[in-house]
Amino acid sequence: MTRMVLARLRQAVPVVLGVATLVFLLIHMVPGDPVDAMLGESAVAIDKAELRHELKLDRPLLSQYAEFMTGIARGDLGVSFRTREPVAREILSRFPATLLLASASLAIALMIAVPLGIAAALRPRSWVDLLCGTSAMLGLSMPNFVIGPLLVLLFSIQLGVFPVSGYGGWRHLVLPALTLGSGMSAILMRMLRSSLLEEVGQEYVRTAIAKGMSATRAVVRHALPNALIPVATVLGLQFGALLAGSVITETIFSWPGIGRLMVQAIEARDYPLVQGCVLFVALLTVSVNLLVDLLYARLDPRIRHE
């Protein structure tokens, strides 16, 4: 187990380095100038040159790249051009908001997907299944920038239950989490349904029912655990994506998370902050995937990481 974790971590190193290189190249090649973003147009040429020199932007790209990489090796992500705060602090100040939203969305997605997925699998082609399938299609095809405002209209404006936007107590969390969670639940529900249906047809379920267990119980106790493996894979991927910050949902609900930070950084051509954000997200994705792999072993004892 430990060996497997270590091996996976070793594999992650080239991935992270590759991501770092790619984002470095991309952000430096995109048109737009951080010096202009900082000094404004009216700055005189000599000040711009001075600042460019101080930020080391006048050096060859290769030497900037070397500096960036050695910084990473030391665990130093640099200082944001725009706010003059250390990049790591900027990211960590925004990450709790993203983590909170991602966890809440996941919880909501599971709360919707698991019961509905089971219900649909218990009676395939029944009206329950049809209803679930239709609403899943709807949930999948409705983008977050449509669901978000619709939820606000219903719950904030009509019912006056939750605040429209912002960050604060649990009330603020409900609508953005519902927006993200509903879309996610649609995929999970369909996944769980098809994976359960496959299991339900197996002999061991039939045996359980033949021995007098109720169908619901047989499905929940015996088929469900075996059906969870593909669901866990999708879940891990989606959770990883959520941790990267959902740009659209965070913007709609003025949620101060990583996604918005990254967009602002890109707009300001804040190179260190963009690089830091992408790197952080890459690390998170790798870790979440590792966790999912570890979860497999718990879900299916036949899977051993030797």
Place this chain on the structure above:
Amino acid sequence: MPVQSRKWTRIPALLGLLALVALAGPGCRQKLPVDEGTVVIALSGAPSALDPRIATDAYSEQLLQMTHAGLLRRDPGGDLVPDLASSRESRSPTEFVFRLRPGIRFHDGRELTSKDVRYTFEWILDPKNRSPHKAAFDKIVGIETPDRLTVRFRLREPFAPFAAEMTRGIVPVNTAARGYAPPIGAGPFRVEDVEPGDSVTLARFDGYFGGRPAVSRVVVKFIPDSTLRFLELKMGSVNFVLNGIDPEMLPEIAKNGNLVIEEAPGSNASYLGYNLKDRFLSDARVRRAIAMAIDRDAIVRTLWKGKADKADSILAPGFWAHEAGLPEIPFDLRQAKRLLDEAGYRDPDGDGPAVRFTLTYKTSQNALRLRIATAIQDQLRKAGVGLDVRSYEWGTFFGDIKSGNFQLYGLTWVGLRDPDIFHLAFHSKMVPPSGANRNRYGNDEVDRLTEAGERETDRGKRKRIYARVQEILARDLPVFPLWINRNILVRDRRLAGFTITPDEDYSYIRFMTVSPPAPGAAR
């Protein structure tokens, strides 16, 4: 084999949601901010820094107007008047002396003296601090403080726009620059809490030298989505939005009994920029023809819902340096076609689909700007000019404009404070990266006049200089000034006393009052 189940599975998720709604229910008619005397402002974006020495973006400046005070400020008419200073005099064109009001306090109770003023500007001028405002003050060769209340600035050469820059906020001596720990100031409100990316809470400063504000608390929220700003206003959780509501949503606002819409002239001029190095657009007749083919009235009426005034200069009519007698460029399709014919670009098939030539029009990703570009595209087609509209992410768009990689573009001048803008934007030496002559315009007379305007300190003479400049620009048309958006304030009915200035000065929040709820009023 389908599995049969007699018992129907419940849907805990839906019940859970219902439970949440029920749980939250009792609190839903809780007190609104306005009931507690709090003004909640929504800005369309988050400020980058709350430090007057390094902030440049509009959101930062708007917040700083409430928290910091400068030597001078602008009155509602845009004229400079003393603020921290009680008087100013200019013994020679290169010397400015300010007398501070006695007894001014910073938010922590410290007295504001001439040393703080000197410190603030010396900090900005120190290259190692990388202040974006350094260029604005680089004519300063010395700052002297003969006594606690007197500051004397010596300039290298006469520089008329200098006074306009003296509105910058003053910070106390030895204030380090830190992004989210904003320095204190001497303005009407002090920063109480900062939630990066979400909001800033301000509390009134009881010791403000201009008198204690009536509003005890101001919350500034950063809400990038315009639909959400509208919904927050509707809810009452935001009660003050200046220029953040799309024109087409105003009728819906007007229906809401708790909200009031106020309208006043603005100062931000939108314009069509031409590349004068382009083979078609180097011909003044072509530029004029394009201007004449654009039906600005139609665009203002339909896309701006009438909330814009046609422009004849990049300066707004209310501004002192604006020249009143400039000839208007009318919408005249026949004349536009004739000018294009004269320039040698005949329409191959008259009013048919073929075009004389096609130009590229670049714009940002703002949805409304894109719709405007499409309207212009349609109008120009009627004159036989094809338009290829391209919209880019802001950094890329702006980078292209500066490097001259464009034919036509649409932009807006924001925050014009001094007619020295004509030097920055139209002097032949000011082609980027030196300045903002993005159109690559060159005219000897304009060069000479704008240089003279910088040195001339007499306002009457300056006005005459810039009148001539505006006449030449109206003739040469390096840019076509389109319209000036009106400032639209949407506020709660119970908030009163705010003056909408053309330059959207938020410091007037200090005069606002909150009236008690009308008896029996319900939201």
